[in-house]
Amino acid sequence: MTTSLHQRSLVADTHNDLLMAVAARPPAQWSAFFRERWLPQLLDGGVNLQVLPVFIDDGYRPEGSLRQTLRMIEAAHVLAEGNQEHVRLCRDAAEIDAALDAGRIALVLAMESMPGLDASVELISTLHRLGVRVASLAHWGRTPLADGSGEDATGSGLTSDGVAALREMERLGIVFDISHLGASGVAHVLELATKPLIATHSAARALRDHHRNLTDEQLRGVAATGGVVCVNFFAGFLHEREHEATLDHLLDHIEHVAEVAGIDHVGMGPDFVREVITELTPPCCEHSYGLDPTAAVPGLDGPAGLPMVTEGLLGRGLPDKDVQKIIGGNVHRLLTELLA
Template sequence: MSIELHRRAVVADTHNDLLMAVAARPPASWARFFRERWLPQLRDGGVDLQVLPVFIDDGFRPEGALRETLRMVEAAHVLAEGNADEVSLCRDGEEIDQALADGKIALVLALESAPGVDADVELFSTLHRLGVRVASIAHWGRTPLADGSGEDATGSRLTAAGVEAVAELERLGVIFDVSHLGATGVEHVLELATRPVMATHSSARALRDHHRNLTDDQLRGVAATGGVVCVNFVAGFLSADPAEYTLDRLVDHIEHVASVAGIDHVGLGPDFIREVTLELTPPCCEDMSALAGFDVNATVPGLEGPRGLPLVTEALLRRGHPEPDVLQIVGGNVHRLFQKELGRPA
């Protein structure tokens, strides 16, 4: 029954760094590598809607950040064009619905911290032209737009350029992503927002007191905009105790977000980073484990990658959640948000 429901659902994953693994290969192999390595995992996991974040390694920052951003955006277009029978790079809700109707996986491009933009906010318009439809403005540390959650001690709000960025993204119809943003920055965004915002991969701070997770007030704030909080699967964000790196603990976070923000405002943001970090040589980006304070490659058993997503549906049903609620959690809420907001100018 759970497999049937999972296959019937629109399953949305709002954060998988697979584009980093694709772009690390020679351009001639981008489409083939995606088809051989990632497409089977997405199909086995029942993924219908996949957000592809563009994350830039430290080695490219700051001078090469824009170049690498454009290279990863190009990789997304190439892999989509080279697998047009299976996936479609979508710019709005209509294109997503058409992809789903055609049996394809709808891909949506996102920026994670946007180091290629920095304070040149007009470049968001350029990247919008290239298909970017979700964006955040900070990662662990400080950017010209805002401080990431690793800098929470500063208590800083958005910079003037950051405030301009929120307005520009809203104008373009690019959904603002608060994941990784510092706590005071999240509050600032929620004060400014006139359109729905989302957290693409953040769990509940009430259950795991880590700066990358969102407080109950922040959960309510995202919901108040009409947005969605998509729960992160990275084990260390679920518990400080490795004995609790379990599927049940993940469901605890999903249930907490639903109870605080409302069933209409919770989704899945797995952040399946283990395969990406282990296969890239040298290891990608910053030393994420040192920044996080735990081994970021530790996973919930069975949830090492997209193939495990049916386990989440099964666990929700086992907890007694009715089918309509499960359909919303595993992707219906994200699908609805994207149908309404994605790529729609203010």
């Protein structure tokens, strides 16, 4: 049951891949599919602010990346237009707060690794015109802009085009996301960034030694920019035996980030992929990352389980005001500051 604190708090999720599932349908079904399949889960979870990443699966890369990117952005606009009584696609702080004040879910578009742009940094402005307000430069592998964490052995920072992309994002007002970026790339960004950063879905490497997680030094670095680290709920990033991951493991990661980075610099980036991947991946195939995407913390395989996190944090003795910062207050502050 949803706690009263959860009900009266602003709840923000900075990474849900639901657009992949929406865009897989014929366009005529986009609005209804979102309304029937995903909206009830968001409402049950008390989500008020939802970042929607555009992620392009390997099957579209490289030739179809840009087309699928545009298709997913269009899907976001269409589902928002078709469900105006419940959601609003927001471009700035005023629109976010207007949506929240009207009791609607504020949706914010994000790009995960900017697929399809190649090294054409000038097209970041095009993405901004289309409503993108959060973006990262890499996923698991190499892009013309940077290396993902799966390529950490290269020791590579941002390319010259990647540096130009960071500067362009800061100029336009697109929040820079370090999740998935390689370790040397994160260090490079921390040297160059002039605005607060976000990690939309990254857990603590001190508790689970996986390249997708952030070290304590990186956590402190993001906090020093004024940014927020949003903890990933993906079971394989919480515990090395992913099918044994529990709510307590997740809470451990959240508390660790809060202790290292500070209570004002932690949020939630659940990365709810179980339903999406189960639906879109043929049963014949194994996931290429070596982790089981269907493994989930019991009760936390989708947005409806989010009140469990609030209850768990309260059960550990955290004060109400700190819990409210973690479950959404910090992310809301960051986005409204940077998208002012």
